[in-house]
Amino acid sequence: MPTTTVRTIGARISKWGEGPIWWNNSLLYVDIEGHAIIQLNPETEEETIWNIGERIGTVVPTECGSLLYAGDTGIIRFDPQTGNKAPLGDPEAELRSTNRFNDGKCDPAGRFWAGSISLVKDPGTAKLYCLEANGELSVKIPEVTNSNGLCWSADATRFYYIDTPTKQVRCYDYDETSGNISNAVIAIDTQALGFKDSPDGMTIDSEGMLWIAFCHGGCVARFNPATGELLHKVDLPCVETTACAFGGPQLDRLFVTTGIHKSIDEADAGKVFVIDGLGVTGLPAFAYKG
Template sequence: MKAEAVSKTLSKWGEGPLWFDGRVYYVDIEGHRIRSYDPSSGEEGAWEVGERVGFAIPREGGGFIMGGDNGLAFFDPETGEKTAIVDPEPDKKPDNRFNDGKCDPMGRLWAGTISTLKNKGAAALYRLDTELELTEQFPNVTNSNGLSWTKNGETFYYIDTPSKTVRAFDYDPKSGSISNERVAIDTIDLEGSPDGMTIDENDHVWIAFCRGGCVRCFNPATGEILETVELPISGVTSCAFGGDELGTLYITTGSFGNPEEPAAGHLFAVRPGVRGLPTVAFAG
């Protein structure tokens, strides 16, 4: 199965796609932008945010919650105004920044940091409650990346990229607590490193493999590879379901500056024959 480029815009390092209100929203980390793509019209939009931005998620009341170089903030796309929330790692600048983030079924934010110098264990995964209280949930991380919850909200999957595994946790949707950590998927023998992740209606996870040129679908109950989506570039970063009945898999990519990969940085899409789950907006 092969994905095709759909955006006209090239990102320096596209990441964090999600589907909301008829559009794909994603970020260009190194381009300091939140981007949008409307598949019905082909219209594309962008907002400059003034820092490397790892994720941007819609809020129930409008605008975005974002994470980047300077911690967590609200962003108003109408005015361009940022309102700081919290930075949990001010002593680790300029190395650490927020990377991937996603909201749980109750609208809490889960987001992790990355050590861009690859200092082992120097980053962490955090939870921001709807009252804007931030707590560390999983320490000793190096490159916090993909996150997903099963359809019933009772299992949480998580990627710390250098581990080359997908961890699974029991999840309590009411309290937002994780327990019973185990390895669900081991990718040590596969080309590329697991990056961003999404989940489909069958609770199968779709994982972008950076430097692997593909997205692979796994059954986390068995670790088996069920499907592979190929792209003509190595910098495959993340994916999310969207479009009609959530039946299109949108894939973000980044450029390593290889002249043999002119499509690197485009948003790609493919119809894999399954549907995803709706994006949850931040409830705070």
């Protein structure tokens, strides 16, 4: 790998930044515990902030110009111009005291996939859901504990997924037409590779390699899902590295969200970091088609 540089970008200090996605020449991400959606222009470092009033696990764009987020009250369509909110589904309303939505993304066909997390770490009580363009909501993976990073291969034949406590990345066969996933295998075992901390958000580059942010681990790392090997690791001066996404005009900059540790005082905790000089590019994000 070529020489890389790591620096912070933007003024926002999030309590728990998450879910970065590059869209329309800007970075969208959420502050889960700060109850906000943030849009960051990396060229000017100007930030637009929408205070939502609830914890938000993830946000994605829609083809009609609105935003879709998954939060405490379920999946919501949000109009950033008017602030109007339209609920689209709340599959875990009865678990609101113990569960919330966590990471999510849109697949190549424009479906919105979002998973939940058991905040009390009750094994198997969370799920990965999928919202079709027609509004139909289904369960894709039941009995998980902390639904986290997810992404699809460039040829739309494989789906990669992290249930954080397993410390593994599972690879599924993926059918773009139906949205079905099958034949799960372990692609990467981060614990076996010496990582003691928690695999969190994940993205994929144009060479098919996976980039994972390690919560409590202060790093992002690149892995080959075909062989399971570690290829590269970049350390950051902030222990709570939560998620990553490629962005910039050439999709060659890796943006990393972070959170604030409960007991460690770090100058840049909660900031967005940008890593330049990695020598690889990412893949474009997808919008919700509903």
